Amino acid sequence: MDITRILPEECLCLIISLTSPVDACRSAMVSHALRSVADCDAVWEKFLPSDYKSIISGSSSSSSLLSLGKKDLYFYLCSYPILFQNGTMSFQLEKESGKKCYVLGARALTIIWGDTPSYWTWTSLQQSRFGEVAELRIVWWLEVKGKIDSKILSPNTNYVAYLVFKLNKRYARGFSRRNVTLQFIVNEVVSKVWNVSLEQEDNPQHVRARGDGWMEVEIGEFFNECGDDGTVEFSLMEVNGYTKRGLILEGIELRPKNFAN
Amino acid sequence: MGSTSTKIKLRTSDQKVFEVEKAVAVQSQTIKYIYENGCPDSVIHVHSVSGDILSKILDYCKKHVNSAAGKEDISPEELYEWDANFVKVDQNTLFDLILAANCLKIESLLDLTCQTVANMIKGKRPEEIRTTFNIKNDYTIEAEEAVRRENKWAFDMLGGVGTMVIEELADDTMSKCVTNTKSRVCVIAANQIVMMRSISKLANKKSIDVYKQPQNPTTPRIKESVKQRNVGTGFIELFFHFKCKM
Numbered sequence: 001m002d003i004t005r006i007l008p009e010e011c012l013c014l015i016i017s018l019t020s021p022v023d024a025c026r027s028a029m030v031s032h033a034l035r036s037v038a039d040c041d042a043v044w045e046k047f048l049p050s051d052y053k054s055i056i057s058g059s060s061s062s063s064s065l066l067s068l069g070k071k072d073l074y075f076y077l078c079s080y081p082i083l084f085q086n087g088t089m090s091f092q093l094e095k096e097s098g099k100k101c102y103v104l105g106a107r108a109l110t111i112i113w114g115d116t117p118s119y120w121t122w123t124s125l126q127q128s129r130f131g132e133v134a135e136l137r138i139v140w141w142l143e144v145k146g147k148i149d150s151k152i153l154s155p156n157t158n159y160v161a162y163l164v165f166k167l168n169k170r171y172a173r174g175f176s177r178r179n180v181t182l183q184f185i186v187n188e189v190v191s192k193v194w195n196v197s198l199e200q201e202d203n204p205q206h207v208r209a210r211g212d213g214w215m216e217v218e219i220g221e222f223f224n225e226c227g228d229d230g231t232v233e234f235s236l237m238e239v240n241g242y243t244k245r246g247l248i249l250e251g252i253e254l255r256p257k258n259f260a261n
Numbered sequence: 262m263g264s265t266s267t268k269i270k271l272r273t274s275d276q277k278v279f280e281v282e283k284a285v286a287v288q289s290q291t292i293k294y295i296y297e298n299g300c301p302d303s304v305i306h307v308h309s310v311s312g313d314i315l316s317k318i319l320d321y322c323k324k325h326v327n328s329a330a331g332k333e334d335i336s337p338e339e340l341y342e343w344d345a346n347f348v349k350v351d352q353n354t355l356f357d358l359i360l361a362a363n364c365l366k367i368e369s370l371l372d373l374t375c376q377t378v379a380n381m382i383k384g385k386r387p388e389e390i391r392t393t394f395n396i397k398n399d400y401t402i403e404a405e406e407a408v409r410r411e412n413k414w415a416f417d418m419l420g421g422v423g424t425m426v427i428e429e430l431a432d433d434t435m436s437k438c439v440t441n442t443k444s445r446v447c448v449i450a451a452n453q454i455v456m457m458r459s460i461s462k463l464a465n466k467k468s469i470d471v472y473k474q475p476q477n478p479t480t481p482r483i484k485e486s487v488k489q490r491n492v493g494t495g496f497i498e499l500f501f502h503f504k505c506k507m
Contacts, residue, residue: 001353001395002395002396002397003352003394003395004394004396006356006360007356007360008360008363010363011359011360011371011375014372014375015375015378015379015382016379016382018372018375018376018379019382019383020383021415022415023382023384025412025414025415026385026386026390026415027382027390028411028412029405029409030387030390030391030396030398031398031400032399033396033399034390034396035408
C-alpha cells in the first residue's frame, strides 16, 4: 500500500523533516501527495536554525521575510546574506545542511591603526556585501583581529574560518613572496598558527578565488559541538618592519567544512 | 492511591484486554489524559490499535520506563541497540506502529519509528522512493519537469553511480530515468548488471544497441537500446528499451 495513503499528513511531515533539505526536495518529485508534504511549513521550519526568528529580526527586511513560506525563506537565506549588527556582520545558510554561515565584515574586526586615515581608508565597493571595506594605504604594523561567540554557530558542525580579501593589483606592496601570520584561537587556546603568503601566485594551493570577486585563505578550523567553546578568535599579523600597502579586507568568513571539496 | 503496582486495563480494537502497570501505560499522553480525567477503574478503549501492535508498544514502554527508573541494568548504548532492533519489522508493522504512536501520543516512539522511515528515504532518488513505498507517479511529464526544475539543485547533488533497477524483463519493456550528466548509469535487471556506461560516453549518440549474453545460456539474449533526451541544464533523460531475443 502507498505510504501516502496510510499515514496522516502530520506523520509524513515529521518523517520528511527528519531527512534533510536535499531529500525533501527530491521527495517533492515523487508524487503530488508527497510534494505537498515536502513543501509544507512544518518541514522547513525544522530545517531552519532554531533561532532564525531572532536573527532575521535584526535585519531591515525582517517583516517581509517573516511573511514568506518557510521553504521560500530557507532558500532565500541560502542565497542572500542578511546583514545585522548595524550592517557589520552577515548571516547565511548553507543549502545542503541548513547550517549557519557568518561573515564578520571589516567594521566588525579590530584593525590596529584602522582609524588613522593616512594608514587605512574605508570605502564602498560594489563587490562587497557590506557598506564598507577597509583598504590599507600604508602600514608597518599590520594587525587585524576578529572574534565570534561559538554559541551563535550551528551545533555539531565542523567550521572553517577564511580571511576574505583582495590585493590591489596596482598598489599592493609587501605581500609578494612574503608571509603573514594567521592565528586561530578557540576559547583562549591557540589552535593553529601558520605563515602564509597572501599572493595567489606564491601560494595557489591555499589562496583561492571565491568566485564573488574576492580571494580567501584558510585561517583554521574547529568542531563546534554545542556552542560552549566560548569565543573563537582570529588574527592576521605582519609586524616585521617593512611597509605593506594595498590589502583590501572584506572580512572573515566562518562556514561549515565542505567535504566535497 | 499512587502505589507503584496500580494497573490499568486497556481494550484494543480486536477486543483483547491488556493489564499494565500505570507507569508504563501513561507513557502514552492519550492514556494518561483519559486515566486522569475519567474513572480510574474502568477499562480504557484504544479503538485504533490492534492487540499485536499494542503488545509491541507496551514492550517498548516497559523497556524505557524500567531503564529510566533503574529497574533494569541497561546502558544507553544497549537501549539504543534495543530500539534499533525493535524497529526491524516489515513496512506494514512499521506504519501501524507510527499510527499507534501518533494516536496514543508516545513522542519517543513516534520519533524512533518516523526516523526509521526517514532513513529509508535519505539519499534516494525519486524513482527509488516510489519503489520502496509503492507510490504511484501521478505527475504528467510536463508537471514532472516543472517540479524537477524547481528542485534542480537537489539533483545537482547526485553524483556517482545512478542505478536503475528493472524488476522484470518483459518482452519489449520501456523504462526511463533522469540523471545528472556527470553520473554513470548502471542498469540492473534480474540481479544481473546489464549495462554500465558513463553518461559522457552516451553523449552524442541517439541510440545504442547492446547485446548481452547472460550467464545462463537458456535465458534469452537481451537487446537494449538507449535513447537520450536533453531536459534541461545538465540533465538528460534516458529511455531504456528492452527486447528479449531468443
